[in-house]
Amino acid sequence: MILGLLLCHAKYFADQCRKHNISGSVISLGRLDFFVTVPEFFRIMVDAGYADETDNGPIFRDPETQERVAKIFAEERHINAQFRYPKIIAQPVVSDELFYTALGFREVFSLEIADRDGPLTYRFDLNDSDVLSVTGRSFDLVLDAGVMEHVFDVRQVMINIGDLTKVGGHVIHIMPGNNTYDHGFYQFSPTMFRDYYRANKFDIHDISVMRITEDPFMSRSASFSERWSAASIWPYDPVEFCRKSFGGLNEGVYYTCACVRKDEASTVGVNPMQYLFDKPNPPLITPW
Numbered sequence: 319m320i321l322g323l324l325l326c327h328a329k330y331f332a333d334q335c336r337k338h339n340i341s342g343s344v345i346s347l348g349r350l351d352f353f354v355t356v357p358e359f360f361r362i363m364v365d366a367g368y369a370d371e372t373d374n375g376p377i378f379r380d381p382e383t384q385e386r387v388a389k390i391f392a393e394e395r396h397i398n399a400q401f402r403y404p405k406i407i408a409q410p411v412v413s414d415e416l417f418y419t420a421l422g423f424r425e426v427f428s429l430e431i432a433d434r435d436g437p438l439t440y441r442f443d444l445n446d447s448d449v450l451s452v453t454g455r456s457f458d459l460v461l462d463a464g465v466m467e468h469v470f471d472v473r474q475v476m477i478n479i480g481d482l483t484k485v486g487g488h489v490i491h492i493m494p495g496n497n498t499y500d501h502g503f504y505q506f507s508p509t510m511f512r513d514y515y516r517a518n519k520f521d522i523h524d525i526s527v528m529r530i531t532e533d534p535f536m537s538r539s540a541s542f543s544e545r546w547s548a549a550s551i552w553p554y555d556p557v558e559f560c561r562k563s564f565g566g567l568n569e570g571v572y573y574t575c576a577c578v579r580k581d582e583a584s585t586v587g588v589n590p591m592q593y594l595f596d597k598p599n600p601p602l603i604t605p606w
Contacts, residue, residue: 321348321349321350321351321463321464321465322350322351322352322353322463322464323350323351323352323353323354323463323464323492324353324530324543324546325353325354325358325362325543325547325549326528326530326549326551327463327492327528327573328352328353328354328358328362328417329362329365329366329549330492330526330528330551330575331421331461331463331490331492332362332363332366332368332421333366334488334490334523334524334577335366335421335422335459335490336366336367336368336421337523338488338523338577338579340421340458340459340488340490341421341422341423341424341458342422342423342424342425342457342458342459343423343424343425343426343427343457343458343459344418344423344425344426344427344457344458344459344460344461345426345427345428345429345440345453345457345459345460345461345482346414346427346428346429346460346461346462346463347428347429347444347460347461347462347463347465347466347475347479348428348429348430348465349414349428349430349439350414350428350461350463351398351401351411351414352398352411352412352413352414352417353406353407353411353543354411354412354417355407355409355410355411355412356396356397356410356412359412359416359417359420360375360376363376363378363420364376367379368380368383368420368421369420378420380422383419383420383422386419387416387419387420390413390415390416390419391416395413395415395416396412396413396416397410397411397412397413398410398411398412398413398414399413404541405541405542406541406542406543407541407542407543407544408540408541408544414426423458423459425457427439427440427453427457428440429442429444429449429453429482430442431443431444440452440453444465444466444469444471444474444475444478445469445470445471445474445475446474447474447477447478449478449481449482450481450482453482456481456482456483456484456487457482457483457484457487458484458486458487458488459483459487459488459489459490460479460482460483460487460488460489460490461489461490462475462479462489462490462491462492462493463490463491463492464492464493464494466491466493466504466506467493467494467498467501467502467503467504467505467506468502468503469503470503472504473587473589476514476586476587477586477587480518480580480584480585480586480587481586483580484580485580485581485582485584486579486580486581487579487580488523488577488578488579488580489520489576489577489578489580490575490576490577491506491511491574491575491576491577492528492573492574492575493506493573493574493575493576494506494571494572494573494574495507495508495527495572495573495574496567496571496572497567497569497570497571497572498571498572506574507574508525508527508554508556508559508574508576509556509560509592509593509594510574511525511574511576511578512525512554512556512576512593513590513591513592513593513596514588514590515576515578516590517588517589517590517591518584518585518586518587518588518590519581519583519584519585520578520579520580520581520584521578521579521580521581522576522577522578523577523578523579524553524575524576524577525553525554525574525575525576526551526552526553526554526574526575526576527551527552527554527559527572527573527574527575528549528550528551528572528573528574528575529549529550529551529567529570529571529572529573530546530547530548530549530570530571530573531546531548531549531550531569531570531571532545532546532548532570533545533546533547533548546571551575554574556593560594
């Protein structure tokens with residue numbers, strides 16, 4: 319199965335890490351590919367503020383990161399040599415090692431249900447409990463970019479994510495929303511992440527709604543990433559999006575994106591009540 323981040327997802331990931339100073343150790347749910355070419359990678363790094371344009375090409379602002387990135391290129395580890403899916407993207411894509419290194423991560427792990435190559439991979443079924451018995455530690459960032467929709471027990475996944483996150487660490491979700499019918503078990507609304515993380519006293523940095531649309535004039539022989547390249551993103555407003563809850567969205571594929579921080583007072587597994595019903599006399603918000 320192919321798990322990964324399209325260009326717009328990679329941009330969101332980099333922007334949130336830069337904005338909230340997220341680095342150190344990262345664990346992804348599933349080993350993720352980055353559907354990003356080398357020029358796109360450098361554009362992301364410059365736009366997010368990790369690197370500056372110079373006459374000699376982009377240079378990372380942090381000298382140590384620049385040295386580490388240069389070493390990856392010199393040793394030709396910057397390309398994902400195992401990625402061979404031209405229907406998704408026709409050009410070579412960057413390695414996950416390059417992308418994480420550029421964001422300042424020094425330890426990179428993934429959590430897999432099946433055996434994968436590499437010493438930094440843990441085998442674990444996210445439907446199960448007690449994930450720390452497998453990893454033996456928590457992490458500065460837990461990245462869920464399109465895995466949870468494939469796991470039946472969503473509540474247990476959220477508990478595992480919370481357990482995997484250090485106090486002071488972060489969680490980033492990039493999840494399928496509307497118009498991803500049968501892609502997985504579920505399509506996720508922003509209200510789930512807002513209400514769950516509020517109930518469990520996480521610091522919510524960002525919840526956004528992302529839409530990607532297909533270019534109707536692009537040849538059908540073009541790759542998926544070429545055809546679905548136009549992206550828009552909006553901050554999540556519960557009232558406004560509730561008013562669009564029945565047929566109010568236009569065509570395109572929607573994603574729910576979130577970035578939250580675990581604090582000393584944070585909990586895991588507290589069941590939220592949706593914001594529409596969490597007051598004795600909730601306001602009536604309808605799409606009609």
